[in-house]
Amino acid sequence: MSDFVNSFWPWYVAAISLVSILACALLLWIAGKTKVNAHSGAGSDNTTGHVWDENLSELNNPLPRWWMWLFILTVIFGLAYLVIFPGLGSFQGTAQWSTQAEHKDDMARMEAQVAPLYAEFASKSVESLARDPRALAIGERQFMNTCAQCHGSDGRGSKSYPNLTNADSAWLGSRNAAHIVQTVSKGRTGMMPPMAAALPGETDITDVAHYVLSLSGSPFNEVKAFNGKQKFGVCAACHGMDGKGNKTLGAPNLTDNYWLHGWGEAAIVSMIKNGRTNVMPAQSPKLSADQIHVVAAYVLSIGGLPPLSAAPAAK
Ligand code: HEC
Ligand code: HEC
Known part of the structure; x- marks a missing residue:
């Protein structure tokens, strides 16, 4: 029960639990003894004066004994429980039981x-x-x-x-x-640096992107891919001249039509411009x-x- 922020709260919680249980016991005791006050209209025939369905009247008796005892047993059970198990503020209970210990045992x-x-x-x-x-x-x-x-x-x-x-x-x-x-x-951390510095023009970047698309047989623009092929050299250090990747560097195969970071010109352009750091x-x-x-x-x-x-x- 180390979760209490200061020593006031365990006492506070314990007091509420005990007072509630004792209040229940007291209420029972009173209810077991006293009859309901005779209402105006209550008869002298030991009824409360409540009548339903013409002749169904409520008797003015204390709770039945067995019913009382059931209540008293629950009060005793509640108190015994609080002695044996943790429940009263930071009191551990005589059984020293805790969910953590049970979990550890399991x-x-x-x-x-x-x-x-x-x-x-x-x-x-x-x-x-x-x-x-x-x-x-x-x-x-x-x-x-x-x-x-x-x-x-x-x-x-x-x-x-x-x-x-x-x-x-x-x-x-x-x-x-x-x-x-x-x-x-x-x-693992897969890291491709941004390549915009190596490919200064927007056209250079889209050209290379179309060359990359051509490698996997994806739809591509022939002229752009042709121009891109010359510029792919800056990528080859990692992805290989043939674009088949390098497992030691974790640079993926660009010819297999599997796209970890998305397919198409826009995805590849974004890879080239921004690079990517992907962490597991x-x-x-x-x-x-x-x-x-x-x-x-x-x-x-x-x-x-x-x-x-x-x-x-x-x-
Ligand atoms: C929080 C997300 C996350 C969890 C959890 C995770 N992974 Fe991963 N995993 C990744 C990412 C992201 C990558 C790719 C890293 C990269 O790009 O280099 C990866 C890569 C891998 C790879 C390498 C794949 C390759 O192509 O070489 C293997 C194998 C793998 N994970 C197996 C597992 C297993 C087995 C578990 C569970 C025990 C697991 N991962 C849990 C995110 C996760
Ligand atoms: C320094 C090494 C390096 C260079 C240079 C490099 N890349 Fe990469 N590239 C990587 C790595 C590593 C990844 C995988 C990142 C990850 O693990 O998620 C990657 C991923 C990619 C992907 C995503 C593939 C997929 O399956 O979604 C594309 C596309 C790509 N690179 C294109 C290029 C292009 C085009 C160039 C040249 C302009 C280039 N890369 C230059 C290392 C590099």
Whole structure:
């Protein structure tokens, strides 16, 4: 109960709880003893004088005993509860029970249960886990909890969030276990600098944009693309002369018709002028190394499994 801002409030809350319960008890006691005052019109026949449906009259009796006792039991229950469990201001309760402790116990029990499973998973390669339905079931849940808000529940991503079901050629990095594990645990920052200084004229920029469009067979203007080809040299350092990208730099393949940051002249012109810094935050504080191992297997499985022989030997 460290959430109280100062020592006044725990007393205040405790006083309200106790006074309310005692007031209930008092009310009961009074109600159990006293009869309703005879109203004007009340008969001497022990009725309140209220009559319905012609002859249905209300008797002027105290509450029945069993009913009273039920109320008294609830009052006793309430007081006993406040002694045993936390409820009176900052008083911990004699049972020393807390939601945090219960949560911690649950977590510890759960971890003890899954520990042997994770130990088994940890001894296997990501590639072989990607073929293990038990690992994939856990990996999928982790993906839904930690990754889906950015990469989509089907892993297909959206604008600026990569589609993880793509073939390797459309990935920023290499589509393999090492890259996925590295990305998830450390995060990544994709950075393209603004290129307007290298392409001073508006025409230069749109020319290059049309050349980029031509690389993937998208609709383009032939003359502009022809002129743009000469100027694409300033992009080649990262994207390669052929525009097929450079995975080490994280510069995407511009020939594959997959557009992380949007398709079309306007999107490419904006990329050239403004550049782009695209960040995936590290997930390692949220996921343990063992969990990352398993979620990586799931990611590898959703875009089609690479052959096992190409993977580092299992185990
Ligand atoms: C807050 C949003 C966010 C979350 C959460 C997130 N990612 Fe990402 N992820 C990104 C962005 C943005 C990029 C692209 C970074 C870049 O442009 O370099 C990315 C890139 C990646 C890549 C590299 C793709 C490539 O083409 O090389 C992988 C793999 C990946 N994420 C997997 C995951 C997994 C698995 C999780 C969950 C454990 C996850 N991400 C959680 C935003 C996120
Ligand atoms: C210093 C390296 C570098 C240079 C030079 C560079 N780029 Fe990039 N470019 C990148 C990186 C890295 C990304 C991916 C950013 C990310 O991770 O989101 C990128 C992304 C792009 C994209 C988005 C692709 C998509 O799938 O949406 C386009 C288009 C692009 N660049 C075009 C160009 C053009 C045209 C030039 C030359 C005028 C150029 N780039 C110069 C590094 C570079």
